[in-house]
Amino acid sequence: MKYFLDAIRAMLVTLKNFFRPVETVRFPFEKRERGERYRSSFALVHDEHGEEACIACKLCERICPSEIITVVGGEKKLSEATGKKRQYVGDFTLDLNACIYCELCVQVCPVDAIVMCRVPEVPGFFREDLVLTMDKLYANEAAANEPTWANATKLWEMQDPKRGLVEAEPDEPAPEPAASETPSTEPAT
Amino acid sequence: MSLSIQPYSAEQPVNPYLDVDLYDPDADLMVLNLGPQHPSTHGVFRVKLILDGEVIVKAIGYPGYLHRGVEKLCEKLNYSNIKAIIDKNDYISPMINEQAVNMAFEKLAGVEVPRRALWLRSLLAEFQRIASHLIALGTFGLDVGGALGGGASAFMYCFRDREMILDVFEELSGCRFHYNTHCVGGNRHDVPAGWDRMVLPALEVIEARLDELVDMMVNNQVFVDRTQGVGVIPKNLALGLGLTGPNGRASGIDCDLRRDAPYNAYGEVEVRPAVRSAGDCQARFLCRVDEIRESARLARLFLAGLPEGPISGTKPNKGPTSVKIKEGRCYVGLSTPRGELGTYLIAGGNKGLSPYRLKIRPPSLHHLASIPYILPGNNLSDAIAILGSLDPVMGEADR
Ligand code: SF4
Ligand code: SF4
Numbered sequence: 001m002k003y004f005l006d007a008i009r010a011m012l013v014t015l016k017n018f019f020r021p022v023e024t025v026r027f028p029f030e031k032r033e034r035g036e037r038y039r040s041s042f043a044l045v046h047d048e049h050g051e052e053a054c055i056a057c058k059l060c061e062r063i064c065p066s067e068i069i070t071v072v073g074g075e076k077k078l079s080e081a082t083g084k085k086r087q088y089v090g091d092f093t094l095d096l097n098a099c100i101y102c103e104l105c106v107q108v109c110p111v112d113a114i115v116m117c118r119v120p121e122v123p124g125f126f127r128e129d130l131v132l133t134m135d136k137l138y139a140n141e142a143a144a145n146e147p148t149w150a151n152a153t154k155l156w157e158m159q160d161p162k163r164g165l166v167e168a169e170p171d172e173p174a175p176e177p178a179a180s181e182t183p184s185t186e187p188a189t
Numbered sequence: 190m191s192l193s194i195q196p197y198s199a200e201q202p203v204n205p206y207l208d209v210d211l212y213d214p215d216a217d218l219m220v221l222n223l224g225p226q227h228p229s230t231h232g233v234f235r236v237k238l239i240l241d242g243e244v245i246v247k248a249i250g251y252p253g254y255l256h257r258g259v260e261k262l263c264e265k266l267n268y269s270n271i272k273a274i275i276d277k278n279d280y281i282s283p284m285i286n287e288q289a290v291n292m293a294f295e296k297l298a299g300v301e302v303p304r305r306a307l308w309l310r311s312l313l314a315e316f317q318r319i320a321s322h323l324i325a326l327g328t329f330g331l332d333v334g335g336a337l338g339g340g341a342s343a344f345m346y347c348f349r350d351r352e353m354i355l356d357v358f359e360e361l362s363g364c365r366f367h368y369n370t371h372c373v374g375g376n377r378h379d380v381p382a383g384w385d386r387m388v389l390p391a392l393e394v395i396e397a398r399l400d401e402l403v404d405m406m407v408n409n410q411v412f413v414d415r416t417q418g419v420g421v422i423p424k425n426l427a428l429g430l431g432l433t434g435p436n437g438r439a440s441g442i443d444c445d446l447r448r449d450a451p452y453n454a455y456g457e458v459e460v461r462p463a464v465r466s467a468g469d470c471q472a473r474f475l476c477r478v479d480e481i482r483e484s485a486r487l488a489r490l491f492l493a494g495l496p497e498g499p500i501s502g503t504k505p506n507k508g509p510t511s512v513k514i515k516e517g518r519c520y521v522g523l524s525t526p527r528g529e530l531g532t533y534l535i536a537g538g539n540k541g542l543s544p545y546r547l548k549i550r551p552p553s554l555h556h557l558a559s560i561p562y563i564l565p566g567n568n569l570s571d572a573i574a575i576l577g578s579l580d581p582v583m584g585e586a587d588r
Contacts, residue, residue: 006409013405014342023349035356036381037363063509065270102273102369107377108508116363148363158379159372159505161303 039116043140049081053113060105232583248564268512279585284317306375312491321526332577353391375501416470420575434528440468470578528552
């Protein structure tokens with residue numbers, strides 16, 4: 001009898017869950033809302049003068065734990081926009097097959113040239129599809145692949161050891177009242 | 190003739206080195222390979238079972254199928270890169286693995302971590318503990334199977350609730366699983382605006398649904414029959430094998446590094462780990478349930494008291510050579526959802542850019558060491574329940 005009653009009770013829980021809102025999405029047709037900082041595929045960006053921002057410093061190549069970035073330095077020439085001499089990148093390849101999305105390459109880039117995208121990379125049928133060549137990386141900069149919040153400057157700002165010591169951060173939640181504050185959405189129990 | 194093997198007890202220990210003659214025609218033994226691809230072994234763990242009918246006579250565990258040579262790889266990578274690959278170790282609680290290596294690096298480099306980062310780390314660790322235990326509970330429900338209404342439903346419910354924590358992590362760090370949100374000297378990502386409005390409801394929902402899970406499984410007579418008194422690890426065996434975490438605490442070892450050797454911000458709050466004495470599958474399950482509640486309480490405390498200030502004590506990482514540790518050695522232990530994760534670091538490889546040696550003490554390996562002792566004498570079906578209740582993560586045991 002105990003077994004039977006317990007089974008009924010367990011079934012009631014199942015029934016309760018049956019009427020809860022569905023939490024899955026039918027993936028290829030519907031897409032989940034990604035967080036603001038969601039990081040996925042990559043893009044190389046142009047700087048404010050419309051030139052390729054990457055200066056082929058190879059820092060990202062050296063920091064990548066999976067060693068999947070290959071940077072080939074290009075020619076050094078006078079920049080048309082600023083008139084200063086700078087280096088350009090000859091070739092840039094990023095092999096997404098082995099990327100662990102650690103964001104370290106974005107973190108170290110001195111000129112904010114590489115960013116990650118909020119839109120997941122398009123799955124491919126071949127491994128070669130996942131190798132991001134320079135053309136693909138620059139194509140990713142287009143509006144369709146909205147970049148994430150993070151680039152190196154913003155990350156460095158956030159990690160500044162002096163940050164928040166001089167003035168209060170507008171970014172942070174108020175510490176004390178945060179706990180007692182009523183949640184904005186009712187928990188769907 | 191059949192060998193009479195009794196389940197392990199303090200009075201009558203099982204000899205894991207028992208010699209069995211497989212070809213003895215009278216004994217009628219059978220060899221059964223459980224794993225390495227069996228879903229209930231929680232990864233790729235192979236147990237060779239020698240069965241007499243349905244009763245296990247001898248069990249031999251074979252770890253190593255997921256060996257990736259992480260420790261060796263760490264000797265080659267720079268300090269700033271190691272934390273990015275180390276969270277693949279214990280892939281159920283990556284956040285805490287990152288903290289472990291970072292704490293070791295910080296100890297040797299003499300970096301002081303700002304208070305906000307310490308609190309944020311503790312907060313993230315408690316979230317990760319909830320998520321990890323939810324997986325443990327859910328997969329255990331799957332392992333004991335048809336606990337009438339439990340079983341596969343509980344598995345789905347636990348994973349659904351865990352999603353909320355992953356969402357919280359995604360909001361903070363941008364990744365759902367391998368975060369890389371720590372750096373030597375602090376954290377890389379500060380909490381975004383309005384994060385608490387997402388976090389607090391999630392905690393509430395998880396706690397409410399945990400009550401349902403308890404109602405559905407723990408109070409269920411079928412579940413009690415399957416777990417009570419099964420796979421008992423007595424206290425002396427647990428001590429001898431070095432069991433820590435919920436598995437050790439279920440056997441009555443009242444030890445939790447969060448309370449006994451406080452790291453991060455745990456010294457500033459009161460931690461009350463759940464301790465039970467029965468040492469069976471049920472006690473281990475209940476320990477985890479209690480720990481989720483405790484973690485939710487701690488997470489609220491940490492969120493409420495999150496101090497203002499910087500999140501990193503060093504300059505931001507601007508290159509592969511930003512962290513340099515010339516020499517020294519240290520051990521750092523912290524409490525993951527599975528037990529004590531130890532990191533022993535000898536600095537000085539590669540001109541001070543990489544460790545000379547990084548040894549990781551994975552709690553799961555020690556838990557798996559108990560298998561030859563506690564499986565014999567049980568039925569084959571109980572072997573699955575016992576393996577599930579130990580909650581091993583092979584990524585960390587094999588490294
Ligand atoms: S995010 Fe990918 S490409 Fe960038 S450093 Fe990490 S593994 Fe390398
Ligand atoms: S992407 Fe940035 S870090 Fe990488 S080579 Fe170009 S400038 Fe250097």
